[in-house]
Amino acid sequence: MSLDFLHLDFFLAGLASLLVMTNPPSKIPLFISLTQGMDEKHRKSQALWSCIYAAIIMFISLLAGNLLLAAFGISYGALRIAGGFVVAVIGYRMLFGEASPNKAPLVRRDREDYAFFPIAMPMISGPGTMAVLIGFSTEIAEFPTLQDQVGTFFMMTLAIIFCCMVCWLMMRSANYCAKIMGSSGTVVLSKVMGFLLICIGVQFLGSGIRTFMTGA
Secondary structure, three states, X not given: OOHHHXXXXXXXXXXXXXXXXXXXXXXXXXXXXXXXXXXXXXXXXXXXXXXXXXXXXXXXXXXXXXXXXXXXXOOHHHHHHHHHHHHHHHHHHHHHOOEOOOOOEOOOXXXXXXXXXXXXXXXXXXXXXXXXXXXXXXXXXXXXXXXXXXXXXHXXXXXXXXXXXXXXXXXXXXXXXXXXXXXXXXXXXXXXHHHHHHHHHHHHHHHHHHHHHHOO
16 A cells, blocks of 8 residues: 555544544534524634634644643543543533523523633543544554654644534534524424433443543
């Protein structure tokens, strides 16, 4: 296999993996929920900056993910447990609304910026996405030549950019999708996605606990 095909394979594999993990269509109900009451200019800014933040987080995970985890003594299991907890809490908020059983607000509607948290992290560049990129970084490090390492790293960076562009397109079309679905359809979709996020969070927790207990 030639070098060019090797690089292309990394790009396609990386892009497919990132799109599966980020699941761009699932960002629509979350984005609609968090940006209610914002004007169009503010919504555009939130969509753009959330994808920029996500791309930076992904790039850092690819570049130095293993080093960061080792530096802080964080295992893959601990990363998945923490990420699963955060995802499950966000799913709970989407499923049951803004108030908890004791009527304490779970989502602050006076906030003006949701781009970094929770949209960029953990909804786009969550623990699963970071784990995928860290896995690719270990594969890149195993290539024998610097030329191969640079080439595959560049292709993975392109995969990150393309993935974030797809997420941006999904969020920019959120209002159009909301108009098609209507208010009741948006609420139903938000509830369904909230339940699915709880399931994903529990799955992350279970996987993280299993990994943590086995010492992997």
